[in-house]
Amino acid sequence: MKLAVVPALALPAAVAAHAARDVHLHARQSAATGSSSAGSVTTPAAGALTTPSLTFTLLSTNPTAVPLTEIASGVSSFATVAATTTFAAGTTPTFLPNAPALPNGDRGARPIKLPTLGQTPDPTSDQVKAWIQEVNNSGVTIPSFSPTNPGGCANNTAAAADASRCWWTCGGCENNDVSTCPNKLTWGLTYDDGPALHTGDLLNYLDSQNLKATFFVVGSRAISYPYLLQEEFMAQHQIAVHTWSHPQMTTLTNEQVIAELGWSKKIITDVTGVTPRYWRPPFGDVDNRVRAIAKALGLETSLWTRISPTATFDTGDFDIPGGLVTANQALNNWEGIMANATTINTGFIVLEHDLFQQTVDLATGYILPDALSRTPKITIEPIITCLGLPIRDAYIETNDNSSNPVSSGSNAQTTKGTNSSGNSNTSAAVGVSAPASFIALGLALLSSVAAFLL
Numbered sequence: 137m138k139l140a141v142v143p144a145l146a147l148p149a150a151v152a153a154h155a156a157r158d159v160h161l162h163a164r165q166s167a168a169t170g171s172s173s174a175g176s177v178t179t180p181a182a183g184a185l186t187t188p189s190l191t192f193t194l195l196s197t198n199p200t201a202v203p204l205t206e207i208a209s210g211v212s213s214f215a216t217v218a219a220t221t222t223f224a225a226g227t228t229p230t231f232l233p234n235a236p237a238l239p240n241g242d243r244g245a246r247p248i249k250l251p252t253l254g255q256t257p258d259p260t261s262d263q264v265k266a267w268i269q270e271v272n273n274s275g276v277t278i279p280s281f282s283p284t285n286p287g288g289c290a291n292n293t294a295a296a297a298d299a300s301r302c303w304w305t306c307g308g309c310e311n312n313d314v315s316t317c318p319n320k321l322t323w324g325l326t327y328d329d330g331p332a333l334h335t336g337d338l339l340n341y342l343d344s345q346n347l348k349a350t351f352f353v354v355g356s357r358a359i360s361y362p363y364l365l366q367e368e369f370m371a372q373h374q375i376a377v378h379t380w381s382h383p384q385m386t387t388l389t390n391e392q393v394i395a396e397l398g399w400s401k402k403i404i405t406d407v408t409g410v411t412p413r414y415w416r417p418p419f420g421d422v423d424n425r426v427r428a429i430a431k432a433l434g435l436e437t438s439l440w441t442r443i444s445p446t447a448t449f450d451t452g453d454f455d456i457p458g459g460l461v462t463a464n465q466a467l468n469n470w471e472g473i474m475a476n477a478t479t480i481n482t483g484f485i486v487l488e489h490d491l492f493q494q495t496v497d498l499a500t501g502y503i504l505p506d507a508l509s510r511t512p513k514i515t516i517e518p519i520i521t522c523l524g525l526p527i528r529d530a531y532i533e534t535n536d537n538s539s540n541p542v543s544s545g546s547n548a549q550t551t552k553g554t555n556s557s558g559n560s561n562t563s564a565a566v567g568v569s570a571p572a573s574f575i576a577l578g579l580a581l582l583s584s585v586a587a588f589l590l
């Protein structure tokens with residue numbers, strides 16, 4: 137029997153200020169049967185997917201939360217939320233000194249030939265050739281490791297065992313990556329894979345709680361939802377790169393890696409006026425070759441917290457729509473993350489997504505309300521802020537190079553924060569941090585969703 141205990145300690149002001157979104161939330165609520173925010177909830181066993189004990193206790197939930205039983209697999213049936221605010225082209229982002237004026241969000245305003253959505257862009261185009269030259273000119277030495285085979289660690293035993301490759305996927309090796317926040321009980325809040333159909337709900341909730349996050353944006357989706365990306369940016373969330381088409385980056389050639397990063401940087405600049413300094417590899421799939429190329433393009437690698445060869449701070453929310461993880465399992469993971477967060481001496485970064493209705497509903501209905509109610513208090517902020525840096529340091533155009541200079545040269549060290557001690561490779565052991573089948577399914581799911589969205 138699985139027992140999910142959800143006490144009724146709902147946050148008062150959880151519903152937001154934006155009227156348009158309130159209407160949406162209310163419409164959604166009336167479609168829901170009952171509420172999970174009162175009393176205890178007994179959820180049915182979820183068959184083969186569940187692990188033996190899936191209890192969790194939330195200190196608070198959102199009174200408008202979608203009931204947990206409705207955060208299930210499949211395609212969302214709830215209405216979506218468009219950007220609530222459209223900003224006029226030329227608007228000044230006053231919060232960001234020296235930022236360029238906001239570009240026109242309309243795709244028609246940028247009559248450039250864009251790569252196909254959801255596919256690695258052509259690495260032989262003139263545009264990518266220019267970025268290849270930029271990498272060549274950067275002075276960063278790109279290690280000569282060959283691309284990995286599809287199929288993860290099990291299909292790459294030599295590469296996985298090669299400590300000099302420092303492949304995070306297989307053993308968790310880090311090399312100046314951002315994977316924690318320096319200060320204990322500080323959560324570097326991140327959402328990946330958007331902007332997407334339910335990002336508006338998340339922005340609404342973050343706004344209502346005065347929270348700022350880091351959004352790791354997929355270039356293909358930035359093209360599809362430029363006004364949502366502008367809204368994220370203008371709401372002072374940190375915008376960062378999450379590639380053009382969300383591939384496993386270590387499987388790509390150097391030129392393909394450059395094409396993925398270059399185009400996603402470019403589209404974000406075209407839509408927001410600023411170019412991110414940080415990126416997160418999809419699936420955390422990064423090695424020293426991919427890291428070096430990213431660095432040559434001015435991007436710092438950001439992951440999420442990993443405390444042992446088998447435990448990373450991953451809620452598993454991404455796999456709810458595909459039916460591999462239940463909402464209860466994700467909340468059980470969240471409780472484990474919270475427990476572990478109190479035992480480590482640094483802060484932490486958790487993997488979550490704004491791609492799906494389910495992942496947004498879990499975040500706004502359960503995870504964030506719980507986090508906001510914890511004692512001692514958890515400080516929740518974007519990665520750039522948790523590193524002790526001003527938001528201007530998150531972008532090339534606004535970084536004044538005083539606290540977070542762009543590094544160059546093969547031996548340059550990244551500035552990770554004011555008092556970060558620097559990460560070390562925790563283990564070079566060959567291990568499978570995410571089963572290859574999960575990754576494959578995630579990819580298939582993502583591309584099918586991409587097809588649906590784009």
Ligand SMILES: *[C@@H]1O[C@H](CO)[C@@H](O)[C@H](O)[C@H]1NC(C)=O
Pocket residue numbers: 268269272
């Ligand atoms: C990179 O630079 C080297 C010499 O510095 C040159 O031989 C090579 O052709 C360049 N490659 C590209 C792609 O420009």
Ligand SMILES: *[C@@H]1O[C@H](CO)[C@@H](O)[C@H](O)[C@H]1NC(C)=O
Pocket residue numbers: 285286287288291
């Ligand atoms: C393992 O790698 C080989 C060579 O790239 C590839 O042909 C094969 O499909 C991969 N196997 C799996 C299970 O991905």
Ligand SMILES: *[C@@H]1O[C@H](CO)[C@@H](O)[C@H](O)[C@H]1NC(C)=O
Pocket residue numbers: 299300301302309560561
């Ligand atoms: C970390 O990885 C680098 C590069 O792979 C290697 O040279 C170094 O010895 C490793 N450090 C530790 C502490 O394992």
Ligand SMILES: *[C@@H]1O[C@H](CO)[C@@H](O)[C@H](O)[C@H]1NC(C)=O
Pocket residue numbers: 318319320481482554555
């Ligand atoms: C980092 O610096 C801040 C203030 O500069 C300090 O309060 C905090 O304890 C430091 N954290 C660590 C992990 O050293």
Ligand SMILES: *[C@@H]1O[C@H](CO)[C@@H](O)[C@H](O)[C@H]1NC(C)=O
Pocket residue numbers: 443444446447448449450469470472473476
């Ligand atoms: C928490 O830490 C324990 C001990 O290392 C580990 O077994 C567990 O998987 C961790 N859970 C999470 C969600 O990190």
Ligand SMILES: *[C@@H]1O[C@H](CO)[C@@H](O)[C@H](O)[C@H]1NC(C)=O
Pocket residue numbers: 535536537542
């Ligand atoms: C910061 O450094 C970059 C890269 O070296 C440079 O292009 C830029 O002009 C510098 N910005 C300022 C304000 O000095």
Ligand SMILES: [Zn+2]
Pocket residue numbers: 328329378382418419
């Ligand atoms: Zn992703």
